[in-house]
Amino acid sequence: MITIKEIARQLNMSTTTVSNVIHGKAGEVSDDTKKKVQDFLDKVDYVPNINARNLAQNESKIIGLALKARADKYENLIMDPFVSVLIGGVEETIRNAGYFMMLYISSDTGEIMRHVSTWNVDGLILFGMLNDDGIRVSEKYKKPIVCIDTYSLEGLKHFTNIGLDDEQGTYDMASYLISQGHKKIAFLSDNMNGVDLARLNGYKKALKDAGIKYKETNFLKIRPRAEDIDESLEEICKRAPEFTAIMCVSDLYAVTLMSALEDRGIKVPDDISIVGFDDNMLGQLHRPALTTVHQDVKAKGVTAADTLLKQLKGQKTPNQIKLPTRIIVRDTVKNIKTDNKESYKDIFSKKRNDSYSCK
Amino acid sequence: MITIKEIARQLNMSTTTVSNVIHGKAGEVSDDTKKKVQDFLDKVDYVPNINARNLAQNESKIIGLALKARADKYENLIMDPFVSVLIGGVEETIRNAGYFMMLYISSDTGEIMRHVSTWNVDGLILFGMLNDDGIRVSEKYKKPIVCIDTYSLEGLKHFTNIGLDDEQGTYDMASYLISQGHKKIAFLSDNMNGVDLARLNGYKKALKDAGIKYKETNFLKIRPRAEDIDESLEEICKRAPEFTAIMCVSDLYAVTLMSALEDRGIKVPDDISIVGFDDNMLGQLHRPALTTVHQDVKAKGVTAADTLLKQLKGQKTPNQIKLPTRIIVRDTVKNIKTDNKESYKDIFSKKRNDSYSCK
DNA sequence: GGCGGTTACTTTTGCGCATAAGTTGTACGC
DNA sequence: GCGTACAACTTATGCGCAAAAGTAACCGCC
Numbered sequence A, B: 001m002i003t004i005k006e007i008a009r010q011l012n013m014s015t016t017t018v019s020n021v022i023h024g025k026a027g028e029v030s031d032d033t034k035k036k037v038q039d040f041l042d043k044v045d046y047v048p049n050i051n052a053r054n055l056a057q058n059e060s061k062i063i064g065l066a067l068k069a070r071a072d073k074y075e076n077l078i079m080d081p082f083v084s085v086l087i088g089g090v091e092e093t094i095r096n097a098g099y100f101m102m103l104y105i106s107s108d109t110g111e112i113m114r115h116v117s118t119w120n121v122d123g124l125i126l127f128g129m130l131n132d133d134g135i136r137v138s139e140k141y142k143k144p145i146v147c148i149d150t151y152s153l154e155g156l157k158h159f160t161n162i163g164l165d166d167e168q169g170t171y172d173m174a175s176y177l178i179s180q181g182h183k184k185i186a187f188l189s190d191n192m193n194g195v196d197l198a199r200l201n202g203y204k205k206a207l208k209d210a211g212i213k214y215k216e217t218n219f220l221k222i223r224p225r226a227e228d229i230d231e232s233l234e235e236i237c238k239r240a241p242e243f244t245a246i247m248c249v250s251d252l253y254a255v256t257l258m259s260a261l262e263d264r265g266i267k268v269p270d271d272i273s274i275v276g277f278d279d280n281m282l283g284q285l286h287r288p289a290l291t292t293v294h295q296d297v298k299a300k301g302v303t304a305a306d307t308l309l310k311q312l313k314g315q316k317t318p319n320q321i322k323l324p325t326r327i328i329v330r331d332t333v334k335n336i337k338t339d340n341k342e343s344y345k346d347i348f349s350k351k352r353n354d355s356y357s358c359k
Numbered sequence C: 001g002g003c004g005g006t007t008a009c010t011t012t013t014g015c016g017c018a019t020a021a022g023t024t025g026t027a028c029g030c
Numbered sequence D: 001g002c003g004t005a006c007a008a009c010t011t012a013t014g015c016g017c018a019a020a021a022g023t024a025a026c027c028g029c030c
Helices: A004-011 A015-022 A031-044 A050-057 A081-096 A109-118 A132-140 A153-158 A166-179 A194-209 A229-242 A251-263 A281-285 A297-312 B004-011 B015-022 B031-044 B050-057 B081-096 B109-118 B132-140 B153-158 B166-179 B194-209 B229-242 B251-263 B281-285 B297-312
Strands: A062-068 A100-106 A123-127 A145-148 A160-164 A185-189 A219-221 A245-248 A273-278 A291-294 A320-323 A326-328 B062-068 B100-106 B123-127 B145-148 B160-164 B185-189 B219-221 B245-248 B273-275 B292-294 B320-323 B326-328
Touching (some): A004 A015, A004 A031, A015 A031, A062 A081, A062 A109, A081 A100, A081 A297, A081 B100, A100 B081, A123 A297, A132 A153, A160 A166, A160 A297, A166 A185, A166 A245, A166 A273, A166 A291, A185 A194, A229 A251, A245 A251, A251 A281, A281 B251, A281 B281, A297 A320, B004 B015, B015 B031, B062 B081, B081 B100, B081 B123, B100 B109, B109 B132, B132 B153, B160 B166, B166 B194, B166 B273, B166 B326, B185 B229, B219 B229, B297 B320
Parallel strands (some): A062 A123, A123 A145, A145 A160, A160 A320, A185 A245, A273 A291, B062 B123, B123 B145, B185 B245
Antiparallel strands (some): B292 B326
């Protein structure tokens, strides 16, 4: 790899002159030499050594994207189709801004932070991995941090968060179910923290506003670990007849559940209505096609990256951005209203099998 | 960030001594000072400046992972759930070896190579993006390159390739279909290059070995672009009755097709048998569950990374690795053999709904 | 005609690290 | 008691770049 020094030697001039041409410092070098240098640069296909540049400038032009890897390999976040879309959004945005992306998958916040400071990363996007320990460690490294989908209250105080209006999403969906005559609505999720909790709350609120009482028994817990998913599903399917509809915290759960119900001869939506959250391929391709809450995952990645880039430029950014959701009505909800005077379909346009991308 | 120089100053010793302790150069520093330095390092939580280190050592400890971004945004490779699993495999492997991963999504090989040389990347993994132009450009940068799933003949000459025994996979699957009495078997794919061609060839070979003639009309072309997927499916569904089985080049196509067939009242597997290739969530969760060819995507990533790491250590590696496939029999193939004396099930064990990971 | 200002450069310094080369001090063999 | 070998250091150098500081020539102007 040719260096500035070598170029300067061959052109019989100083390195600073060459450097000035490279950086387009107009007025500091005559048009004549500028052209001479530029031609030479093109000829030898000069590429700067980024390590030297970063060392001299004390910056890295790297943005780190840290993804939580759960301890259980079956649940590794990276395995979720969702994630690659998000990565794509981040990468595209920062590349267009002249930054590079270093991807890091780990559940050890300390390790992440060490990595970040080793590489002198300019900024950090955290996805799914902000706990209180993480916050404590990250305070030491004064780099801008943007979180995606964090619900850590402590974290919200310190960092920008890019999230979703989860509560509104489930509120709308539960309201839709209620409008279709459903009263016995279960909520299926695997925990009561973070995103899951926010979604649960939206659902609860809709019930409350409709005058329906929420009972603890409405909460169906799914255990997604590979070893016990079967017994988990068995139990949920057994309890399904208690309800006329089940709201699932994600499309993945919804589709998983539908498959399990189908295996046991329970028909969706005739026997029970099922709805999801996310609007991914899984639900789009399933038959009956899944009625769900749509979120724009790529926009999440793009917004997170944009926000971080703004912070790097010293611009102020809101410390909480909630992207909107909208419900997508497909074929997994049955209208069980006896009084059919006013159809909800008039309000929520029924959109069948939205086009999606393939391969 | 504290530097070696500063540490040396505070401990009243030379930077070389500190550096030696950091690098565990035994015998060059007394146990006494070693302990003193080590304690101090721990106390101040020293992290080396990687740019300085790389500059001094002329290496980067970075491995680049370049993914092809197709021009059409709907087909961006990163959008495929497949990809995140692969990324995960690569990341895990190189991290364990002390390397970092820089992710790059682009379709401009020149751009990738410039990036690679800018960052002084130690090695490169290319996924889905090796064309002849790419080869020409990459020759200039003498870095080890490992390709995943390339079928560029020119590329195979120059670089290591990690692929799949695609041909064997479709050969086995076609043989299975034939054993179930199918003779009119279509092959569905969107082109006749690379992976698709290899899979087509395995299918053709199986037909030939069974004495069935392959006709050009057996090839169903699916056009996956978002704009014309619907008409593409329409046409394929119209032609479906010509066949008793359709082999799809991927699970995504298989499930997409099944949904389209279902929408038109065509029952799988009663009216027509469908099989896929990949064995991903989509097919596992679909009902009927998809009979398909299994490939271990994570292993692909891991193997590619392992191979590259070996090359970096100067070890010899085979210049072509083909990972095995196996067929997974689920519920989308109907046995239409009139003579039922010997069931294929005795040969290919029927495995129903293999456990899969959730969320 | 000396002086500020400008243009078009060059020289020099330092970023933080690794390491080659140099400097002690001391134990040991003969 | 002198040379040698070695342990335990320190000093000095350079990686490639950016940028501060320096220089030299020229121009116009009161």
